[in-house]
Amino acid sequence: MLKIKDLHATVGEADPKPILKGLSLEVQAGEVHAIMGPNGAGKSTLANVLGGKPGYDVTSGSVEFAGEDLFDLDPHERAGAGLFLGFQYPVEIPGVSNVQFLREALNAQRKYRGEEPLSGGEFLKLAKEKAALLKMDMEMLKRQVNVGFSGGEKKRAEMVQMGILDPKFAVLDETDSGLDIDALRIVGEGINSIMRDSGKGVLLITHYQRLLDVVKPDRVSILADGRIVQTGGPDLALRLEDEGYDAVMAEALA
Amino acid sequence: MSEAVTLPTRRDEAWRYADPDFLVENNAAVIGHWRTLQVPAGETRGEYTVHRSGATSEGMVDRLRVHVGKGGCFEAFKVITGGKYARVELEVTLEEGAHFEFGGVTIGGDAKTQEFVTLTKHDHPNATSNQTVRAVQWGKATGSFLGEIKVARHAQKTDAAQDFKGLLLEPGASANAVPQLEIFADDVKCAHGATVGQLDEAARFYMAARGLSQEQAQRLLVQAFVGDAFVELEDEKMREELLSATLEALENAAL
Numbered sequence: 001m002l003k004i005k006d007l008h009a010t011v012g013e014a015d016p017k018p019i020l021k022g023l024s025l026e027v028q029a030g031e032v033h034a035i036m037g038p039n040g041a042g043k044s045t046l047a048n049v050l051g052g053k054p055g056y057d058v059t060s061g062s063v064e065f066a067g068e069d070l071f072d073l074d075p076h077e078r079a080g081a082g083l084f085l086g087f088q089y090p091v092e093i094p095g096v097s098n099v100q101f102l103r104e105a106l107n108a109q110r111k112y113r114g115e116e117p118l119s120g121g122e123f124l125k126l127a128k129e130k131a132a133l134l135k136m137d138m139e140m141l142k143r144q145v146n147v148g149f150s151g152g153e154k155k156r157a158e159m160v161q162m163g164i165l166d167p168k169f170a171v172l173d174e175t176d177s178g179l180d181i182d183a184l185r186i187v188g189e190g191i192n193s194i195m196r197d198s199g200k201g202v203l204l205i206t207h208y209q210r211l212l213d214v215v216k217p218d219r220v221s222i223l224a225d226g227r228i229v230q231t232g233g234p235d236l237a238l239r240l241e242d243e244g245y246d247a248v249m250a251e252a253l254a
Numbered sequence: 255m256s257e258a259v260t261l262p263t264r265r266d267e268a269w270r271y272a273d274p275d276f277l278v279e280n281n282a283a284v285i286g287h288w289r290t291l292q293v294p295a296g297e298t299r300g301e302y303t304v305h306r307s308g309a310t311s312e313g314m315v316d317r318l319r320v321h322v323g324k325g326g327c328f329e330a331f332k333v334i335t336g337g338k339y340a341r342v343e344l345e346v347t348l349e350e351g352a353h354f355e356f357g358g359v360t361i362g363g364d365a366k367t368q369e370f371v372t373l374t375k376h377d378h379p380n381a382t383s384n385q386t387v388r389a390v391q392w393g394k395a396t397g398s399f400l401g402e403i404k405v406a407r408h409a410q411k412t413d414a415a416q417d418f419k420g421l422l423l424e425p426g427a428s429a430n431a432v433p434q435l436e437i438f439a440d441d442v443k444c445a446h447g448a449t450v451g452q453l454d455e456a457a458r459f460y461m462a463a464r465g466l467s468q469e470q471a472q473r474l475l476v477q478a479f480v481g482d483a484f485v486e487l488e489d490e491k492m493r494e495e496l497l498s499a500t501l502e503a504l505e506n507a508a509l
Binding site: 051053054075076078079080084087091094095100101104105106108109112 | 454455456457459460461464465468470471475478479482
C-alpha cells in the first residue's frame with residue numbers, strides 16, 4: 001500500500017542538511033507498522049516528507065502510495081488520495097472552527113475523489129459520532145481549531161479528525177506524546193477502531209512501547225541515522241524497551 | 255461666500271499615504287467635500303458599505319463628519335475593495351456617554367492604495383470608541399489606517415480603543431498604521447495596537463494535509479483574519495454580506 005524505496009531527503013533551504021539517507025520500507029494493506037528510533041534519527045522528517053511539508057526536499061528515491069507516485073501529488077491531493085498525517089504538534093488556527101475546517105476539508109477530499117459533498121446536517125451527524133468515539137465533547141468541535149486545547153486534547157482532536165476524514169492510510173507522528181495514561185488508551189483504541197481494516201494501513205511513529213500495548217503493531221522497524229536498520233515483529237519493540245536502542249542496534253549492525 | 259478649499263498634499267499627516275496622482279487629477283471641491291450626519295441623543299445610526307470602485311477608475315474619496323448626541327451611538331462597518339485610490343474618512347464627535355464603533359477592512363492587490371482615516375473627538379466625559387481595522391494586501395498594494403483620537407481636558411472616563419492588523423500575501427505589498435493620540439484628560443483609557451504579518455505557513459500546511467488546496471486554505475485564513483472587524487456587527491445578514499464581499503475581492507489574489 002505504501003512502498004518507500006531508497007529515499008533520500010534534506011531539510012532546510014539555505015543550507016540543506018541530509019536527514020533521510022536511503023530509507024526503504026513497505027507497509028501492506030491491513031498492517032500497522034511501528035517506527036521506533038532514537039532522537040534525530042529522521043522519524044519526523046519521514047512523516048513530513050510523506051505529507052509534503054515545504055522546506056523538505058526529496059533528493060532521490062521514490063514513494064508509491066496506493067499505486068500512485070506520491071511525489072506527483074500536492075499535499076492537499078495526497079490527503080484527497082487518502083493519506084492522513086497526524087501531527088506531533090497540531091497547529092492552532094484562530095478564527096476557524098473545527099466544524100467549518102473539517103467540513104470544508106472533508107468536502108474538498110470528496111470532490112477530489114469525485115464524490116458528492118456532505119450537507120451540513122450529514123456532516124454534523126458524522127462529526128458527533130466520531131467525537132463520541134474519542135470521548136470528546138461536541139462543544140470542543142465548535143471551538144476554534146486547537147486554540148486553547150491542552151496537549152492531550154490536541155492529540156485527541158487529531159484522532160477525531162482522522163475519524164471524520166476516514167483515510168486509507170495514516171502516518172501518525174508521535175501521537176502518544178503529551179498524553180496521560182487514560183488519554184493514551186482512548187487514542188490507541190481510536191486508532192484501532194478507525195484504522196484496523198483489511199483495506200487500510202498505518203505507519204505509527206513512536207518512542208514508547210506504551211502506545212503499542214494498545215495498538216498492537218504487525219511489524220516494527222527501527223529507524224536510525226536516516227535508514228531502517230532492522231525490521232521485525234511486535235517483540236522487537238519489547239526488546240527495545242528492555243535493552244535500549246544502543247544494544248539492539250549494535251546487534252543489528254554487527 | 256464659499257470657503258476657499260485648498261488641495262491636500264502628502265505633506266499633510268493625514269494624507270501622507272494618499273495617491274499623489276489622484277490628488278493632482280481631482281479638484282479640491284471633490285476631495286474637500288464632506289457628508290454630514292447628526293445622531294440624535296440616545297439613538298443609534300449606522301453605515302454599512304462596500305467601496306468597490308474598480309481597478310481601472312482613478313478612485314474615490316468618501317468623507318463623513320458625524321456628531322453623536324448624548325448617549326447615542328454611531329456604528330460604521332466598511333470594506334474597501336476598490337482603487338486605484340480609495341479613501342474613507344470618518345470624523346466623529348462624541349457627546350457625553352456616546353459610542354463610536356468602527357470595523358474596517360481594506361483588501362486588494364495591483365497597485366491599489368486603500369485607506370481608512372478616522373478622527374475621533376472625545377469632547378465630553380464617559381464616551382467610548384472602539385475601532386478594528388484589518389488590511390489584506392498583495393501585489394504592490396498598500397492598506398493604511400490613520401487613526402487620530404483627541405480627548406478634551408474635561409472628557410474624563412473616556413474609553414477609546416484602536417486595533418490594526420495587516421496581512422501581506424506576498425512581498426511588495428505594504429500596510430501602514432498611524433495611531434495618533436492627543437489626550438488632555440487624566441482619567442481615561444486609550445489603547446492601541448498594530449501588527450503586520452504574513453499568512454501562517456504552519457497553518458497552511460496543516461490545512462493542506464487535511465485536503466484543502468492553497469486557495470481554500472488562504473480563503474479560510476483570510477476569513478478568520480478579517481472576521482475581527484465585524485465581530486461587533488450584530489446584524490448577521492449584514493455581516494455575511496460584508497464578509498462575502500471581502501472574500502470575493504480575494505478571488506484574484508496571489509497564492
